Amino acid sequence: MHTFAHTTPLNKRFRNPWFISASLVAVMVGLPIIAVFYLAFFPEENIWPHLASTVLPGYISSTLILMFGVGTLSLFMGVGAAWLVTMCKFPGRKILEWALLLPFAVPAYVIAYVYTDLLEYAGLVQGWLRALFGWSSSKDYWFPEIRSMGGAITMMALVLYPYVYLMTRAAFLEQSMSLFSASRNLGHSPLQSFLRISIPVARPAIAVGLSLVLMETLNDFGTVDFFAVRTLTAGLYDTWLNMGNIGGAAQIASLMLIFVVTLIYMERFSRRKQKQFESKNQGHALEQFQLTGLRAGAALLFCALPVVAGFLIPVTVLSYYAYHYFEVSWTSNFLNHAFNSFTLSVIASITTIALGIMLAYSKRLNSTGITQLLVRFSGLGYAMPGAVLAVGIIVPFAAFDNAVDDMFRQHFGISTGLLLSGTTFAIIFAYTVRFLAVSAGSIESSLAKVTPSMDMASRSLGHNNLSTLFRVHLPVIRGGILTAALVVFVDCMKELPATLILRPFNFETLATHVYQYASDELLEQSALAALIIVLVGIVPVIFLSKSISSTRTYNKKT
Amino acid sequence: MINFKRLIPSSLVIIGSLLSITQSQAAEEVNVYSYRQPFLIQPIFDNFTETTGINVNVVFAKKGLTERLKREGKNSPADLVFTVDIGRLDEVVKANVVQGVTTPTLNENIPSQYQGPEGQWYALTTRARVIYASKERVAEGEITSYEDLANPEWKGKICTRSGKHPYNVALIASMIAHHGEAETESWLSAVKSNLAQKPQGNDRAQVKAIKEGVCDLAIGNNYYYGKMLMDKEQSAWAHAVNIVFPNQGDRGTHVNISGISLTKSAPNKENAIKLMDYLSAPMAQKMFAEQNFEYPVKAGVEPSALVSSWGKFKSDALPLKDIAKYRKLAVKLVDRTGFDN
Numbered sequence: 001m002h003t004f005a006h007t008t009p010l011n012k013r014f015r016n017p018w019f020i021s022a023s024l025v026a027v028m029v030g031l032p033i034i035a036v037f038y039l040a041f042f043p044e045e046n047i048w049p050h051l052a053s054t055v056l057p058g059y060i061s062s063t064l065i066l067m068f069g070v071g072t073l074s075l076f077m078g079v080g081a082a083w084l085v086t087m088c089k090f091p092g093r094k095i096l097e098w099a100l101l102l103p104f105a106v107p108a109y110v111i112a113y114v115y116t117d118l119l120e121y122a123g124l125v126q127g128w129l130r131a132l133f134g135w136s137s138s139k140d141y142w143f144p145e146i147r148s149m150g151g152a153i154t155m156m157a158l159v160l161y162p163y164v165y166l167m168t169r170a171a172f173l174e175q176s177m178s179l180f181s182a183s184r185n186l187g188h189s190p191l192q193s194f195l196r197i198s199i200p201v202a203r204p205a206i207a208v209g210l211s212l213v214l215m216e217t218l219n220d221f222g223t224v225d226f227f228a229v230r231t232l233t234a235g236l237y238d239t240w241l242n243m244g245n246i247g248g249a250a251q252i253a254s255l256m257l258i259f260v261v262t263l264i265y266m267e268r269f270s271r272r273k274q275k276q277f278e279s280k281n282q283g284h285a286l287e288q289f290q291l292t293g294l295r296a297g298a299a300l301l302f303c304a305l306p307v308v309a310g311f312l313i314p315v316t317v318l319s320y321y322a323y324h325y326f327e328v329s330w331t332s333n334f335l336n337h338a339f340n341s342f343t344l345s346v347i348a349s350i351t352t353i354a355l356g357i358m359l360a361y362s363k364r365l366n367s368t369g370i371t372q373l374l375v376r377f378s379g380l381g382y383a384m385p386g387a388v389l390a391v392g393i394i395v396p397f398a399a400f401d402n403a404v405d406d407m408f409r410q411h412f413g414i415s416t417g418l419l420l421s422g423t424t425f426a427i428i429f430a431y432t433v434r435f436l437a438v439s440a441g442s443i444e445s446s447l448a449k450v451t452p453s454m455d456m457a458s459r460s461l462g463h464n465n466l467s468t469l470f471r472v473h474l475p476v477i478r479g480g481i482l483t484a485a486l487v488v489f490v491d492c493m494k495e496l497p498a499t500l501i502l503r504p505f506n507f508e509t510l511a512t513h514v515y516q517y518a519s520d521e522l523l524e525q526s527a528l529a530a531l532i533i534v535l536v537g538i539v540p541v542i543f544l545s546k547s548i549s550s551t552r553t554y555n556k557k558t
Numbered sequence: 559m560i561n562f563k564r565l566i567p568s569s570l571v572i573i574g575s576l577l578s579i580t581q582s583q584a585a586e587e588v589n590v591y592s593y594r595q596p597f598l599i600q601p602i603f604d605n606f607t608e609t610t611g612i613n614v615n616v617v618f619a620k621k622g623l624t625e626r627l628k629r630e631g632k633n634s635p636a637d638l639v640f641t642v643d644i645g646r647l648d649e650v651v652k653a654n655v656v657q658g659v660t661t662p663t664l665n666e667n668i669p670s671q672y673q674g675p676e677g678q679w680y681a682l683t684t685r686a687r688v689i690y691a692s693k694e695r696v697a698e699g700e701i702t703s704y705e706d707l708a709n710p711e712w713k714g715k716i717c718t719r720s721g722k723h724p725y726n727v728a729l730i731a732s733m734i735a736h737h738g739e740a741e742t743e744s745w746l747s748a749v750k751s752n753l754a755q756k757p758q759g760n761d762r763a764q765v766k767a768i769k770e771g772v773c774d775l776a777i778g779n780n781y782y783y784g785k786m787l788m789d790k791e792q793s794a795w796a797h798a799v800n801i802v803f804p805n806q807g808d809r810g811t812h813v814n815i816s817g818i819s820l821t822k823s824a825p826n827k828e829n830a831i832k833l834m835d836y837l838s839a840p841m842a843q844k845m846f847a848e849q850n851f852e853y854p855v856k857a858g859v860e861p862s863a864l865v866s867s868w869g870k871f872k873s874d875a876l877p878l879k880d881i882a883k884y885r886k887l888a889v890k891l892v893d894r895t896g897f898d899n
Contacts, residue, residue, distance in 0.1 A: 054893040121770040137771055147758055228720075228758035230898065241621050242722040243889045244649050391625050398629035405633055418633045421626075422617075501622035505589055505615035505635070516595045516618060524791070 018362035032392030043247020069153035078164025103310025104162035105537030109222030158310035164209035171205035260383035321527035345492035348431035356439030379437030386497035446480025637830035648882035667838035681815035683852035708748035721897035731884035769798040784851030803871035810872035
């Protein structure tokens with residue numbers, strides 16, 4: 001790793017504003033994590049021995065199977081589709097290029113519900129098959145059980161693969177064509193060049209996408225609960241809510257953090273010696289392969305399938321219910337809920353991106369072990385199930401509020417009450433802590449591709465670090481920043497458990513509105529709100545996807 | 559390109575306005591942390607506001623509210639906790655976040671077995687945990703008790719939600735109270751081996767499974783029957799089953815409660831007590847009965863016509879505190895028998 005400060009003595013480092021601000025951010029987002037560890041290590045009643053001797057091995061193995069399945073399927077769909085739409089020409093490519101992002105706007109619990117509705121015994125598909133073949137009961141034929149591990153893997157991969165697609169595609173677009181042309185000139189087939197050049201070069205971005213998928217898988221509750229797959233997260237909620245043991249829940253959360261840390265280090269380790277910089281000004285225009293006939297058909301099918309299964313079918317079913325249950329689902333508060341969701345998500349994306357840029361850039365400037373560790377640590381919030389994170393936030397916030405209140409009562413005789421707890425600030429804080437890993441990771445991988453000679457040139461022209469960031473890096477990595485903003489925005493729109501617990505009185509977002517019905521298997525009545533979450537989510541998907549495509553032309557101009 | 563610098567002031571304005579929404583509060587109000595969905599209780603709260611002019615503010619979540627209350631401590635804005643299941647009421651009492659209260663109205667309306675120690679909680683409704691039996695495949699009288707569910711003749715014919723759901727936990731806790739730990743464990747294992755599928759879904763989903771022929775018997779709360787009848791799609795599920803009130807020959811059917819507690823911090827204590835009184839009075843009790851198909855706790859308020867049509871039944875007289883006492887052990891038995899696997 002190239003560093004600018006590896007010889008900086010320690011005392012000097014503490015005067016470096018970038019190091020100080022990175023530390024501050026790490027402390028801030030670290031508070032909830034520390035609070036959870038605190039709960040885990042000082043439980044009121046230690047339930048660990050009971051868990052370890054009964055259910056824990058099962059939780060761990062089903063978590064591993066689920067992560068492996070979702071990871072593999074997402075990689076296959078995400079990387080494959082990203083390569084096809086970036087490097088090949090086939091009918092429908094222009095539409096698929098952005099349509100492949102659409103499933104991202106569908107919350108996993110919604111798609112799980114929709115497919116259960118379609119594929120279960122009483123559902124449309126089996127009903128149709130029975131009518132067609134004259135079967136009369138479930139004993140006459142075999143049909144895959146949707147509420148199963150396989151079902152959960154498929155559902156989650158269908159809405160999570162866009163992480164991989166998004167990151168990989170941005171990386172393919174940023175890749176210099178000269179490497180690929182060289183490989184072709186040396187006699188490799190397009191497939192060989194893909195495997196030997198494009199994939200390894202894009203590996204940091206693919207790894208970021210994959211780790212996001214795996215972390216989402218790890219902390220998903222809605223889908224696994226619905227499909228009765230007993231993962232660590234399901235076990236955690238069980239211990240907390242049904243056994244009333246928050247300490248035990250925090251212990252499982254800590255175990256999950258170990259999973260995540262292992263994951264991160266495996267990813268780092270796999271590319272420890274790899275370092276490449278590309279000089280953008282030498283990039284050739286993208287040279288796309290024209291596919292025809294069967295090959296074009298296969299490419300079209302490969303890219304269209306995830307869009308149809310992950311977006312078109314769920315949206316059609318939701319629209320059907322939204323139409324038929326319109327009277328019971330339309331309420332006058334609807335616009336208000338949508339406004340809340342939208343505003344919270346916009347503000348949270350801005351703060352998350354700003355902090356992400358700061359973290360990634362301080363890491364670039366100051367690539368020592370401590371900074372590395374601080375940046376890694378700031379990302380751990382993503383690995384925690386939302387409701388646990390919410391409790392982790394309540395603990396320090398309420399302690400702060402009560403301490404301030406005590407002080408004011410003592411010295412001024414007035415009560416300040418709760419300043420932070422139960423405000424939208426707490427929700428925005430939660431979103432920021434939760435999704436900082438998304439923004440920092442993706443910005444870091446974009447920044448890693450900017451050659452240090454650009455920093456050096458800028459510095460020797462008299463610009464300081466801050467001005468270099470604004471004048472050189474931010475314009476160059478604009479695509480990466482927009483990608484990160486998009487991911488965070490959509491994630492915030494869908495976020496449910498933390499919002500539920502932290503929100504102020506009478507405060508609803510679209511997601512909480514959907515939940516109050518969906519939690520009672522009355523999704524028909526909340527289909528309208530679910531549909532709106534999806535639709536609001538796709539506006540920025542389309543807008544930003546266009547900006548990402550345009551980075552290619554932008555890069556050519558520089 | 560997005561101008562990041564220009565976005566900062568405008569986002570500050572938005573943050574400010576969002577914060578001020580939450581700060582500006584009417585003079586007369588009462589704040590409720592609710593584990594129950596707003597759409598179930600909103601009509602009753604609306605009615606309260608109409609009669610008294612007191613606004614009811616609600617935060618609904620199915621988890622974490624007790625933790626929030628605990629941490630917010632003496633400054634918590636919450637006045638009341640509204641929840642279902644004796645286990646959760648017991649939890650807020652143990653967490654030391656609620657206070658006792660008594661009023662003549664509450665004492666008159668709510669029978670003493672439905673009052674928490676020193677008035678730390680009050681039950682508002684009761685609900686029976688019944689057996690749903692297929693109309694087609696289970697003859698009347700073929701199953702009459704919870705103990706029957708362990709009978710090998712039902713192998714592969716029973717459906718239920720997770721054994722760790724509070725409703726099932728309370729049922730298992732009542733079994734422990736009556737039969738002891740060892741006998742309950744072997745009963746639970748036997749029920750487990752009779753299950754048609756791994757425990758999944760909610761109570762309605764089990765009735766649906768009977769309709770689809772996946773199983774013949776299911777355990778569920780009886781108000782769901784009424785709710786399913788109200789729904790276009792789900793009424794067909796309800797029509798496929800009979801309601802069996804178990805153990806009518808001996809101790810009676812297991813019942814659980816929904817209830818309310820006054821928090822320790824309660825900044826609007828007076829209004830909160832008014833709301834508690836209101837919820838126990840005939841008007842609100844009748845609304846619970848009619849809209850949610852639960853049993854009102856106030857004597858003299860009749861269940862809805864539909865609920866009455868299922869007939870009167872004998873309910874288990876076991877004190878609720880005994881159910882609360884065995885709750886944790888019940889969950890451990892679920893783990894030990896691998897009931898949910």
